Amino acid sequence: MATTPGPATTALITCGGTSRRLGGRDKTREPLGASTVLDHLLAALPAGWPVLCVGEERATCRPVSWAREDPPGGGPVAALAAGLRQVSTPTCVVVAGDMPFAGAAATDLAAALARSPEDDAVVGTDRDGRVQPLLAAYRTEALRTALPDDPAGARLMAVLDRLRRTTLELPDPGTLDVDTPEALARARHIVGA
Structure with missing residues (x-):
């Protein structure tokens, strides 16, 4: 009896x-x-x-699993370490939760990684060439191996430096992160709010 394969990619937010x-x-x-x-x-x-x-649990529009970084607020590398403990798929797409328009980019990154078997990661860049390690597709085991023993407060770029990677330029507004009042206003303008 044939079994249906499970998903190949987990979204880690x-x-x-x-x-x-x-x-x-x-x-x-x-x-x-x-x-x-x-x-x-x-x-x-x-x-x-x-x-x-990875964060404080709350109601969401779709079913999700939750993890919490240790310590809470310990930074993105601590969040990755906490989340990766629950990821069982061969690849994961990491997305910062403040990137509301990154859904299409996540799909593009996963597809690019599938086409790049020699790479551990495909990392998104914005139109100015800025690397976005929290908008990237990773081979799960390679990312686990690249994490430091003490992830709290660790530099995310140091983790990225331990991986074989390529980049993928992503179109606006996929790389928009809502971290300033101006960026939030722009996001609201995009959705017509």
Whole structure:
């Protein structure tokens, strides 16, 4: 009897931080149209992907699993370490939870990694060439191996430096992160709110 293979990719969403530039508020909970920044992202991710959010648990528009970084607020590398403990798929697409329009980019990154068997990661860049390690597709085991023993407060770029990687330029507004009042206003303008 044939079995149906499970999904190949998990979406790992970091949503545990606050933003000093946004008054210390949780960016992912900010209203965006009829939902929130996080829900806008979650709704745009492929329906067949399991989703794991790292942060304070809350109600979302689709079923997700939750993990919490140690310590809470310990930074993106601590969030990756906490999330990767629950990822069982061969690849994961990491997306910052404050990137409400990154759903299509996540799909493009996963497809690019599938076409690049020699790479551990395909990392998104914005149109100015800035590398976005929290908008990238990773081979799960390679990312686990690249993490430091003590991930709290570790530099994310140091993790990236331990991986064989290529980049993929992503179109606007896929790389828009809502970390300032101006960026939040732009996101609201995009959705007509």
